[in-house]
């Protein structure tokens with residue numbers, strides 16, 4: 001027996017991780033192919049299963065017509081052996097079909113899981129919506145559908161010609177009755193679909209909206225509880241749920257009504273066929289065995305159509321889930337590169353950048369151009385809603401430029417393959433979010449990170465000692481239901497995460513918002529060290545104290561660059577009476593009025 005060494009294993013894992021991701025059309029094509037291939041194979045097996053399902057009626061017919069008439073035990077024994085063999089084969093094939101579906105679900109989910117979740121995340125980021133949890137539900141629904149009984153019914157219905165053939169062989173009247181029965185059941189299924197399709201879609205959409213609404217409120221439980229918002233929210237949810245329940249009830253009632261009708265029709269048809277068979281026996285046109293066998297075969301023939309009427313909703317729901325997954329994959333439209341790009345040393349150039357949120361004609365960023373060289377610190381200031389945070393998201397390639405672009409060493413930051421781009425970038429978003437995991441995992445960006453690099457980043461952010469005082473140090477678990485960090489602690493650990501691996505580009509959005517004087521001093525040390533190391537630092541801050549360390553300043557106003565240049569030049573330009581400094585927030589105004597000097601010797 002061979003054992004792989006730990007390093008060999010990790011090399012293999014690394015290779016697997018660096019395998020280029022497939023683009024959306026290829027993924028969708030592969031998923032469809034997997035589904036159709038699985039369904040075709042299961043369909044073929046279903047054909048044999050259907051033939052074997054004739055065992056019982058044919059056995060009945062033979063026993064009645066041959067054994068009872070001939071009184072031959074040997075014939076009975078032979079028939080019994082054949083029937084038992086056929087039943088065993090039926091069991092084996094049924095199991096093979098179930099395994100085919102299981103493999104199909106596994107293979108589909110293996111292909112779709114990560115790309116769909118990643119796509120949902122990037123769509124959430126770009127559109128500010130939350131399809132992330134929905135896509136997880138859709139993937140789970142797809143798996144349940146494929147592994148369940150629902151998927152098999154239409155496959156069995158496909159083989160109905162076999163049963164019809166046997167019925168025609170028994171007597172043309174049986175065949176005719178079978179054809180009429182199948183047409184009636186298909187007609188009822190289509191009518192049921194027509195009556196319920198719209199309402200079922202409305203009910204399902206309303207249900208998804210409710211789940212998303214309630215889900216989005218859960219992270220704000222503190223504010224809801226603290227400000228007594230729960231009764232008002234409960235009333236809104238109750239009203240929305242009442243509406244959804246009404247729609248679901250209507251849709252259910254229609255579906256159930258159709259199913260009851262279908263089932264009654266099936267029983268009625270079976271009784272009719274039995275009566276017809278009896279009449280044929282009396283007239284001497286068929287045997288009593290054919291009468292019983294024909295009735296049983298009629299039941300088998302109609303059953304899959306009965307099941308299709310009952311289960312069509314499962315197919316509709318699975319189809320909707322698949323469409324949502326496919327849309328998410330297509331929306332992501334990863335034009336991003338799949339091959340990693342090596343670390344680069346060049347400048348950051350923003351060229352005539354326009355960014356508009358999809359569906360909104362007025363861009364947030366309107367033709368922004370500037371550049372930063374290695375080692376430079378750029379401070380971005382401007383009033384609220386000027387587009388500073390949006391600009392930071394476009395800089396790191398989290399949002400796609402509508403026109404123009406952001407280039408790092410001449411390479412679009414949006415198109416850059418994410419893994420290799422992440423190795424060069426550190427980002428501290430305005431609303432700090434740490435992930436469920438240990439401090440070490442968070443700083444190491446959830447990888448199997450080198451502990452020395454984690455400690456280096458923590459030291460650079462000035463949090464190494466603070467982490468040492470936590471209950472389990474770097475192994476302290478944080479996130480929901482675990483150790484709770486203060487706002488300032490979270491911000492400083494997020495800064496360490498941004499500094500991890502000495503990034504080439506560091507984008508910090510309000511990094512000092514929650515910091516005390518000591519925290520801010522550490523932040524300044526970190527920024528300066530990064531700059532001395534050759535990193536480009538983009539700093540967005542309302543608090544003026546930190547801007548004195550910027551080499552360049554950019555004043556953003558209503559999505560346009562109002563001023564950009566060396567800090568002293570910009571400060572000079574803004575101090576000019578002709579410059580509309582009033583539009584700047586208080587902190588920036590004071591900063592400009594002070595000629596770029598700090599007030600109170602430190603934080604504002």
Ligand SMILES: Nc1ncnc2c1ncn2[C@@H]1O[C@H](COP(=O)(O)OP(=O)(O)OP(=O)(O)O)[C@@H](O)[C@H]1O
Pocket residue numbers: 126127128357364382383384385386387388389390391430
């Ligand atoms: N996903 C989005 N959908 C709709 N509007 C958006 C979206 N993202 C940003 N905006 C709009 O763009 C504008 C700029 O927002 P942004 O958060 O970039 O401002 P900011 O300068 O960072 O403000 P602040 O200093 O208050 O943080 C705002 O009017 C905001 O409503």
